[in-house]
Amino acid sequence: MGNCWGSDSIGQEASHVYSSTNIPTTGGTSNNMASSATSSVSNCRSQFSQTVSEIVEEENPDGRILETPNLKVFTFAEMKTATKNFNTLLGEGGFGKVYKGWLDEKTLAPSKAGSGMIVAIKKLKQESVQGFHEWQSEVNFLGRLSHPSLVKLLGYCWEDTELLLVYEFMQKGSLENHLFRRNPAIEPMSWETRLKIVIGAARGLAFLHFSEKVIYRDFKASNILLDGNFNAKISDFGLAKLGPSGGDSHVTTRVMGTYGYAAPEYIASGHLYVKSDVYGFGVLLEVMTGLRAFDTKRPEGKQTLVDWLKPTLAHKRKHKTIMDARIEVQYSSKAASLTAVLTLKCLEHDPKNRPSMKEVVEALERIESLNKERPKDTSRSGSIHSWTTPRHGEQGSSHRSAGSIRGKR
Structure with a gap:
């Protein structure tokens, strides 16, 4: 899951509210986490259910919003x-471990x-x-x-203190793993494939933003x-999180996410806009450059990719x-210029000036x-990659597997 790197004093994370048709309220954990979830269910109507009821009839040929979850409830056995018996580990992170399974x-x-x-079966750390x-x-x-x-969630397990999620298996792993690997024996990801990937990811975000209902909040290469x-x-x-409603322009939350991707207005105030996701999409400047959004191994002044290269995008x-x-x-x-111009628009400081994901x-x-047009000029002229050797001054991804849905960093 996302890394919390912001100050707890910046706003308060709004409580998640869940429908009793979704999360089990009996037979679950006996600790404080369970009592908190049960209290939320018994005292509040699901905000998400209400939102779904408002838009479920609207046409969106590229996706569906279900009134009730279509998930299988698994036993821990x-x-x-x-x-x-959790024999094949695919990855590990802040959430817990991810294992290969067969159904x-x-x-x-x-x-x-x-x-x-x-x-891919993700197992929560009990603590x-x-x-x-x-x-x-x-x-x-x-x-x-x-x-x-959107990755398909097939089901979940909540039994005593055990919490698990079951996903479809993604054979090629994450964009991060392919984009930043430095094995000279493997061809780098092509521009055609990079475009295909970012278009797919943009379509996913556009669907989430449909009628401004869902803000993803953690858009980055490792989550694609x-x-x-x-x-x-x-x-x-x-x-x-659910997007703003009732005429509000934003929701206020505790700052969480990944450094280098989060929008400046969110970092500064905890104000989260639908177009805060658009800024995160702009950080896919990584796709253009082949460089990570944040890398302490780069020279001072170049460690944060956006701060370093945003001025260049304007030229x-x-x-x-x-x-x-x-x-x-x-x-x-x-194509390079149009991509740079679009990226610059996504990285606008004021969220009002960023395009919608549909426009992206x-x-x-x-x-x-x-x-489809082949470039006529193939000469190398002043590439930004000349500042260090090896080119990117970094190792490949630290994730253990390129073929899984993983726990967090």
């Missing part, structure tokens, strides 16, 4: 069987290893209070939101997962100099159509 494709019952379908709230958020949002660009055909799906909804003649030198013959100069999708689709 089933989880042990599906994972062969029958039709019944979702545990199956033998190597048969049925592979799934993680924040993880419990994020587990609830995952169930609520991914249990009711269905879109080709890839299937076998490099189709992008947004994962990890532990920090997602058309310098656009090609910020592109990843490893893919320089794969795009047209016009449309702009990216135009850039993709231009990508």
Whole structure:
């Protein structure tokens, strides 16, 4: 789940409110986490249920919003069987550990290893209070939101102190793992594939923002997962929040997320706007440059990618100099410039001046159509990658697996 790096004094995180049709209120944990969740259910109507009832009839051909969750409730015994007693570790992070599991494709019952379908099973650390709230958020949002660009949640388990989530398995792992790996024996991710991925991710965010209902809050390369055909799906909804309502422009929360991606207005005030996600999308400046959003191994003044390169985005003649030198013959100069201009718009300081994600999708689709033009100038001129050797001054991703939905950093 997301890393909390902001001050607790900046606002207060609004309490998550959940419907009794979604999170079980009996037979769960006996600790304070369970009593808190039960209290929320018994005292409040689900905000998400109310929101869904308002928009479920609206047309959106690219996705669906369900009135009630369509999830399988697993027993812990089933989880042990599906994972062969948690034998195959895929990843580990702040939330807990992620294991490979096998389920029958039709019944979702545990199956033998190597048969049925592979799934990723995330197991909560029992001492993680924040993880419990994020587990609830995952169930609520991914249990009711269905879109080709959102990772599919198949079910969950809540038994005594055990909390688990069961996801579809994403064979190619995360965009982060592919974008920043430095194995000379492996070709770098192509510009065509990068565009395909960011378009898919943008479509996912546009769906979440539909009628300004959901703010994702943790958009970054490690949360964009890839299937076998490099189709992008947004994962990890532990920090997602309902957007503003009743004429409000924002919601106020405790600052949480990942350094280098969070919007400046959110960091400064705890005010979270729908277009705060658009700023995070702009940080996919990483896709253009092949450089991480934040890297302490870079020289002083260049460690935060946006602070370093945002001024360059405003100069058309310098656009090609910020592109990843490893893919320089794969795009047209016009495509590079349009991508830089769009990125700069997403990174506007005032959220009102940022485009909507629908507009971002449309702009990216135009850039993709231009990508068929081959660049005439293949010379290297002043690439930003010349400041250090090796080029990026960093190691590959620290995640253990490139083929999983992982726990947090």
